[in-house]
Amino acid sequence: MNRRVAIVGVGQTRHAEFRNDRIYWENDYEATKLALEVAALDKGQIDTVISSGWDAVDGRTISDMHTCMGIGGYLKDSAHVGEDGILALAYAYLRIASGQFDTAVVSGHGHREASLEAMSKVVYDPLFTRPVGANYLASLAMQANAYAQRHGVGQDSAAKVVVKNRANGVHNPYAHLKAPVTLEDVLGSGWVAYPLRTLDCPPDSVGGVALVLAAEENVKRITDKPVWVKGIGWAIEGYYLGSKDLSEMPSLAAAAQRAYSMAGIKRPLEELDVAEIHEPTSYHELMAYEALGLAAAGQGARLIDEGATERGGKLPVNMSGGALSTNLLGASGLVRAAEATLQLRGEAHGRQVAGAKLALAHGFSSLTGAASPTNCVVVLEKG
Amino acid sequence: MGRKVAIAGVGLTKCSSHRKDVTYPELVYEAVSAALADAGIGFEQIDAVVYGSMDTFGGVFAPERWCVDSCVSAGFLNKPMLKITTGGTTGGSIALGAYYHVGSGMFDVVLAVASERVGEGLEAQLVLNTAVDPIYERWIGAGAITIAANQASSHFHYYGTTQEDLAMVAAKNYANALNNPYAHLQRHLTVEDALRSRMVSWPLRLSDCCPSSDGACAIIFASEKRARQIAKQPAWVRGAGQITDNYFAVDRPWFHDWDSLAMLARRVYKLAKISDPMDEIQVAEPYVAFSIQEILEYEALGFAEPGKGAELIRKGVTAMTGKVPFCPSGGTLCTNPIGATGLVRVAEAALQVMDNADKRQVPNVKTALAHSWGAVVGFHTMMILDKEAP
Numbered sequence: 001m002n003r004r005v006a007i008v009g010v011g012q013t014r015h016a017e018f019r020n021d022r023i024y025w026e027n028d029y030e031a032t033k034l035a036l037e038v039a040a041l042d043k044g045q046i047d048t049v050i051s052s053g054w055d056a057v058d059g060r061t062i063s064d065m066h067t068c069m070g071i072g073g074y075l076k077d078s079a080h081v082g083e084d085g086i087l088a089l090a091y092a093y094l095r096i097a098s099g100q101f102d103t104a105v106v107s108g109h110g111h112r113e114a115s116l117e118a119m120s121k122v123v124y125d126p127l128f129t130r131p132v133g134a135n136y137l138a139s140l141a142m143q144a145n146a147y148a149q150r151h152g153v154g155q156d157s158a159a160k161v162v163v164k165n166r167a168n169g170v171h172n173p174y175a176h177l178k179a180p181v182t183l184e185d186v187l188g189s190g191w192v193a194y195p196l197r198t199l200d201c202p203p204d205s206v207g208g209v210a211l212v213l214a215a216e217e218n219v220k221r222i223t224d225k226p227v228w229v230k231g232i233g234w235a236i237e238g239y240y241l242g243s244k245d246l247s248e249m250p251s252l253a254a255a256a257q258r259a260y261s262m263a264g265i266k267r268p269l270e271e272l273d274v275a276e277i278h279e280p281t282s283y284h285e286l287m288a289y290e291a292l293g294l295a296a297a298g299q300g301a302r303l304i305d306e307g308a309t310e311r312g313g314k315l316p317v318n319m320s321g322g323a324l325s326t327n328l329l330g331a332s333g334l335v336r337a338a339e340a341t342l343q344l345r346g347e348a349h350g351r352q353v354a355g356a357k358l359a360l361a362h363g364f365s366s367l368t369g370a371a372s373p374t375n376c377v378v379v380l381e382k383g
Numbered sequence: 384m385g386r387k388v389a390i391a392g393v394g395l396t397k398c399s400s401h402r403k404d405v406t407y408p409e410l411v412y413e414a415v416s417a418a419l420a421d422a423g424i425g426f427e428q429i430d431a432v433v434y435g436s437m438d439t440f441g442g443v444f445a446p447e448r449w450c451v452d453s454c455v456s457a458g459f460l461n462k463p464m465l466k467i468t469t470g471g472t473t474g475g476s477i478a479l480g481a482y483y484h485v486g487s488g489m490f491d492v493v494l495a496v497a498s499e500r501v502g503e504g505l506e507a508q509l510v511l512n513t514a515v516d517p518i519y520e521r522w523i524g525a526g527a528i529t530i531a532a533n534q535a536s537s538h539f540h541y542y543g544t545t546q547e548d549l550a551m552v553a554a555k556n557y558a559n560a561l562n563n564p565y566a567h568l569q570r571h572l573t574v575e576d577a578l579r580s581r582m583v584s585w586p587l588r589l590s591d592c593c594p595s596s597d598g599a600c601a602i603i604f605a606s607e608k609r610a611r612q613i614a615k616q617p618a619w620v621r622g623a624g625q626i627t628d629n630y631f632a633v634d635r636p637w638f639h640d641w642d643s644l645a646m647l648a649r650r651v652y653k654l655a656k657i658s659d660p661m662d663e664i665q666v667a668e669p670y671v672a673f674s675i676q677e678i679l680e681y682e683a684l685g686f687a688e689p690g691k692g693a694e695l696i697r698k699g700v701t702a703m704t705g706k707v708p709f710c711p712s713g714g715t716l717c718t719n720p721i722g723a724t725g726l727v728r729v730a731e732a733a734l735q736v737m738d739n740a741d742k743r744q745v746p747n748v749k750t751a752l753a754h755s756w757g758a759v760v761g762f763h764t765m766m767i768l769d770k771e772a773p
Contacts (some may be wrong), residue, residue: 002385002488049627054438054445055468060513061439062470063632065758075646078627078762079476082438082445082468091465091480098385098486123445125407234465236432238458239451254461372448372458374466 005096006219006383009039009212010341011066015205015326016177024058024111027208029070032107035210039222042074046212047101052081052088052108053330054367059113071107071210084108084278085334086171086363086376089211090234090258096215101219107210107333117309123368124147129241137201137281139241139369141193143151146246148195151298155195158282159186160304162199162324165279167309169321171291171350174203176326186282187260200282200325208336209328219383226383227344230358231265234376241371252291252362252375253366259360260293263379269294272379273356274343275317276336277308278364279324285317288362292377319343319351333363337378357382385486387772389610389617389636390733391603392422398567398598398718401502407446411498412453414599418494419455421739422603422613429603430490431463433476435497437470437722439510440595442503454496462492470514471527471670471757472625473497474600474725476754480606481767482620491606492613494691497723499597505597507721515759520633528592530632530760531673532584537638540587544678546586550577551696552674553590555568560713562742563607567596567718582606591674591716598720600727607772618768620734621750622655628761635761639690641676644683644756644763652685653680655767660685660752664767666745667707667734667755668728671714680754681709703745711735711743725755729766736768 011034013027028051036043051067064080070147081088085108092104132249132363134142147153158265163183181199189198219226235258238244256268265271277292279285279311295303304308309317318324320339323332340359342348357381366373394417396402396587399601402410419426430452434447443449447466451458465484469476470764474497481495502509510524523529538544558570577590603613610617628635657663669684671677681692686700686707695701701709710716712731715724734740753766 002486056439056444061437061510062468062514062758064469065514065761068627069630073627074629075643076627077482077625078469079547079625081468082466082470087465091467094480094483094489097488098483100385100483100486119444122443123448125443125449136760234463235461236451236457236464239448239460251461255463259462367445368448372451374464 002097002099004216004228005093005213006228007212007341008219008226009035009041009209010338011035012037012172012174012209012335012338013207015272015328016209019206024109024113025066025070025225027109027111028067028107031208031210032071032105035212039212041212042223045103046072046105047103048077048095048295049073049105049189050079050081050088050092052083052085054082056114056119057330065085071105083374084363084365085209085331086337087234087365087374089334089337089378090232090376092135092213093229093232095243096213101142102215104213105210106213107208108328108331109208110331111206111299112204112329112351116329120367120369136367136369138193140281140369141196142241143246143370144281145195147283148249153286153301155187156183157286157301157304158200159183161282161285162186164310165322165324168319168351169325172320174205175321196281202280202323204329205327207328209338211338220317227341228381229258230381230383231263231379236374237372239372246370247253249287249291249375250287251373255375255377256292259377259379265379268292269315271358272315272360273358273371274319274353275315275360276320277317277322277338277362278333278336279322280364282324316353319348319353333365333376336363337361344380386488386618387607388482388604389619390768391605391610391613391617392418393730393733394421394601395417395565395727395730396599397565398596398720400596401595402597405502405569407443408450408453408475410424410597411450411496411599414601415454415496418603420600424613428492429455429494431484431493432478433458433480433484433493433495434464434466435473435722435726436469437468437473437501440504440507440721441500444497445525450498455494469757469762471721472755472762472764474727475755476625478602478726478729478766479623479625479764482623485604485606487741491609493604495604495605495726497726498720499720500597501595501721503596509607516631518598519631525632526757527672528584528587529673532587534638534679535586535675538675538678541639544693546578548678548693548696549591549674550574552670552677553577555702556671556710556714556716559682559711559743560717563712566713567594584666587673593672593715593719596720598723600723602726602730602733618733619772621767621769621773622651623766624651625764632759641683642678647763647765648684651765651767661707664750664752665748666705666711667709667752668712668714668731669709670725670728670756671710672719677709708745711745725764728753728755732768735760736770
């Protein structure tokens with residue numbers, strides 16, 4: 001890499017079920033304003049801005065006409081990543097590393113203005129997959145089922161993920177769902193798509209999140225609490241649901257491998273202090289443990305059963321409450337990066353892991369559900 | 384500063400109103416395999432993919448997923464792939480994306496791919512209308528054509544440009560497209576024909592407006608070392624950038640001058656160390672979706688003084704035989720696969736620099752300019768390509 005890049009500002013709105021007082025890009029605006037305040041930078045000191053999300057989710061085309069203006073892009077060099085916001089972070093990282101820009105704002109929002117079920121049907125090819133009735137959640141349920149069947153993972157293991165994350169969400173003032181749930185609540189909640197119950201699935205949240213990035217040379221002047229991007233990797237996966245082994249997440253494994261090799265991480269479970277994993281369903285957090293190399297294949301449930309990933313465990317995962325507590329469709333991955341940043345700045349308050357120095361953030365970018373997701377892994381280090 | 388980056392391979396597909404002979408993944412495969420063949424490298428040599436498409440204009444959403452394995456088996460091999468969407472500038476934005484991918488030092492050989500399948504979507508102007516504010520602007524029918532009509536009528540009013548000038552731009556670009564086997568509209572058009580064509584939005588006639596096309600484009604960007612290994616004559620990136628103007632079109636009443644493009648041109652020329660574009664650039668592939676825009680671009684890009692753009696077309700300066708041919712491919716006016724169009728501009732400029740443009744080749748090209756605009760005339764991208772490494 002040409003030069004190192006750090007996160008120097010972080011901001012997020014209080015996430016909620018519904019906001020009728022704003023248009024989608026005002027979420028980006030509020031989060032960016034907060035992030036710039038943290039970095040003590042004026043928008044005039046930002047070289048480039050990258051927004052994110054899916055136009056069809058926002059209910060209009062070229063959504064970045066509005067988001068990029070909302071995050072200070074006027075007369076600047078901007079771009080829009082049509083993915084979860086964590087890939088906007090990846091792109092801003094590349095832009096700064098290239099030496100062409102010194103500072104960047106990255107933003108994402110959740111503010112769904114269209115039916116995900118309807119929209120996620122038209123991401124499938126019209127001949128083979130669409131007639132099956134696949135949509136975002138149905139495909140993730142097929143994946144969860146394939147995983148559970150192959151490794152004998154019980155519904156209670158997945159339910160424990162929900163209980164853990166929802167209990168963590170109680171301590172996150174920004175979280176959408178702040179009420180804890182019990183194992184009985186989860187296992188007693190209604191079916192959505194087998195084996196997923198209502199509480200195995202994330203809510204649909206409205207809110208915004210933003211990060212400010214800076215090049216090595218500028219970091220010292222901006223903050224004494226830089227959070228360095230030590231490793232980053234992303235990878236995409238094959239498309240046809242019937243043409244791959246749904247019980248695995250090979251794109252996440254590939255992304256993790258790239259990020260770890262860049263960061264020099266060999267034993268992630270031992271070396272990482274805290275992780276924020278983007279779990280589109282409870283089962284996917286267990287699958288992610290394995291793809292991230294925290295557990296051997298089929299052994300993900302052991303981590304949750306042994307309490308290794310809960311508060312006070314060996315590697316606390318989703319101290320923020322995860323996507324199961326707050327789910328910005330199109331920015332849940334970027335929220336993970338923001339939460340990991342707060343951990344390393346020592347500003348996570350009630351959800352802080354004491355002395356965290358090395359953190360992992362993961363984003364699952366997909367409107368296609370289990371068909372061709374892009375996974376992104378970022379390893380962050382306290383400066 | 385970052386590493387030196389060059390284009391080492393280009394792939395284009397034939398464009399038409401509906402490529403019924405291929406599926407969407409096949410269309411993308413056509414462009415990607417052409418780029419790989421042009422570069423003479425195998426799919427395994429591509430480190431990462433940058434994909435662009437304006438989803439909402441086609442019939443399948445997020446088509447990069449469906450087409451993922453047409454892009455050097457990126458899905459099967461779990462390669463890094465990034466999707467970028469910025470309206471009409473999408474293609475230009477992914478060229479920039481691939482440039483920064485390589486420039487960062489993280490990747491050595493990166494594939495930029497863009498596609499559009501307009502033939503399976505709604506009428507593009509209806510989709511584009513959803514881009515503008517639902518309260519202030521949507522009801523006036525704002526979209527690309529109406530805003531371009533404002534540019535034209537404003538230029539007529541302030542600078543005396545005429546419908547004949549627009550017809551001359553159209554006739555020139557249609558004639559150029561006849562030399563381009565990939566062009567969508569391939570027919571003779573005289574100035575008289577243009578002036579007789581149907582009025583669409585005054586003063587723009589049908590021949591002043593681009594079609595919407597099915598098509599795809601792929602470009603291979605490489606680091607200095609790899610570019611020299613791969614290509615006999617790489618097209619080196621000398622300078623590039625994007626600019627973002629405000630989104631309320633009606634807050635920009637100065638439609639006769641394209642100020643945001645002029646500002647971007649100054650920035651990019653500075654990066655590329657160009658002081659007089661007319662003397663230092665031999666060919667331009669700007670984004671001319673509407674004939675009037677070529678005249679605005681002459682001015683904003685520094686080839687003519689403000690208000691004097693029409694003189695270039697009247698004097699033949701930008702014709703194939705002129706000093707600086709504009710749109711030797713026929714340009715966007717004849718071929719517009721929306722999300723891919725900006726990348727086609729970069730591809731055509733690269734072909735000129737690589738001396739690979741066949742019948743549309745401009746002689747003695749050293750430096751070429753590619754440009755795209757998007758949103759409601761608020762976004763621009765530019766890239767300057769050169770025979771010599773910067």
